[in-house]
Amino acid sequence: MKVKSWISILTVFFLILVLALTGCSNSDSQKTGGNTKDASKSNNKQKVTINLGFYSGGKSDEKMKALIKKFMTAHPNIEVTSQSAPYGQFYQKLDTQIAAKDAPDVWLSDGVLVMKYAERGAIKDLTDWINRDLNKDDYYGLDFNKDANGKYWAVPQGIQIGVLYYNKDLFDKAHVEYPNENWTWDDLKTAAEKLTLDAGGKNANDSGFKSNNISQFGLTFFSITEGWFSVLKSYGGGILDQSMKKSIIDSDENKKAFEWMVDGMKRGIITDPADLKSFQSPMAVFPSGAAAMRIGIYARVLAANEAGLNYDVTVLPKGPNGKRFAPVISNSWVINSKVSDEKAKAAWEWIKFWATEDEVQKEWAELGEAVPVKKSVANSDVFLKAAGNPVNKKAFLDSFEFAGALDTNAVWEEWVAKFNEHAQRAFLGESSIEDSLKGADKDIQKILDDFYKK
DSSP: OHHHHHHHHHHHHHHHHHHHHHHHHHHHHHHTTSOHHHHHHHHHTSOEEEEEEEEOOTHHHHHHHHHHHHHHHHOTTEEEEEEEEOHHHHHHHHHHHHHTTOOOSEEEEOGGGHHHHHHTTOBOOOHHHHHHHOOGGGBSSGGGGBOTTSOBOOEEEEEEEOEEEEEHHHHHHHTOOOOOTTOBHHHHHHHHHHHOEETTSOBTTSTTOOTTSEEEEEEEOBTTTBTHHHHHHHTTOOSBOTTSSSBOOSSHHHHHHHHHHHHHHHTTSBOOHHHHTTSSSGGGTTTTTSEEEEEEOGGGHHHHHHTTOOEEEEOOOBOTTSOOOEEEEEEEEEEBTTSOHHHHHHHHHHHHHHHHOHHHHHHHHTTOSSBOSBHHHHTSHHHHTOSSSOSOTHHHHHGGGGEEOOOOOTTHHHHHHHHHHHHHHHHTTSSOHHHHHHHHHHHHHHHHHHHHTO
16 A cells, blocks of 8 residues: 555656646747747757958957957857958968868958959859848949859958049149149149159259159059059050950050050159169058159058158049049958858858948948948048048049959959069060060960860
């Protein structure tokens, strides 16, 4: 009897325990909409970890990390780890990671490299997501990430666009009027003649002027972005056709543009490649006060302001037929094509956070290193009336009316290097303009054919 009594007691105890557990289960079910399976799924989705890569430096590195922290606060189900390095190291490592299928889930691409990653299959096509979630009219630079087939591969993080910088003190000293939006390249050269000084203080128009001993240049430029490309395009020339697979270098328009540049270099008005070697870097000429003007992207305000220059900017000059061209680099966020759908969606949330949130855009704009991508922020006092020079920040925004990318494609780095070789020979008088253009045309077409006709 005692055994039966204990069995009865235990049976009642277990019955009560089962009912209690069932009650807990029902309570949890009600809290999650009555579906315990959904609750399980929700718990599994709570943490998606994505790795974010970006090139870094100084204050921008600190600000990026602060914005990542804000993003994670707003998106508690997404954890962001990051990897960064100075520009050159970052992209060298990235190429190795892509080859090893170990690249970050989302990374900041230099605008000129977006098509390289797209055409080599390294990044995800974002067309559908952009069409669904972004109003394209709200942004600067978005279309510069679109290929010839209309596909979008990236969303801008910050825009670099070329304008004409000028040193107001040097203009005032030479009694030359400041540049304006009506200038042609010939107007620029006329002003540069008066602003170019040899070691004896004579300008390019004075008798006895020594073009081989310059102390102050009228204009400095270098590279595709901040030099020859704007001149070629405004003269009606260029490098590649619309397909980005055929060279159009050997043209009359390019020849005339080169004649303008080579003439300026021979006369000491414009820095040539040999002149630039005497400076710490090609970018140092203008902030050091050794040139009255330069073609420059927005990021160059940092060095000019740090040097304490009294300067301003205006739109780039027009070509002989009234055409104007401003080079654009749309540094952008891209998503690794090899990541899972879950990680890709989380990476897209980061990109949307960056592009759509005004506060994020404003915080980044305060660094002063890029034109904001969101038009509402770029056209606000946050950007246009930010303290310090240049005063005419609107020139950067006005330049979008005639802006264009740098003929970027999968082999952009290769063909630019080859073009620079031939251009330098013409600039230094080592070969004729005709031979340089023909040589560049032939060599660049081979690079294009070797890649696209495999």
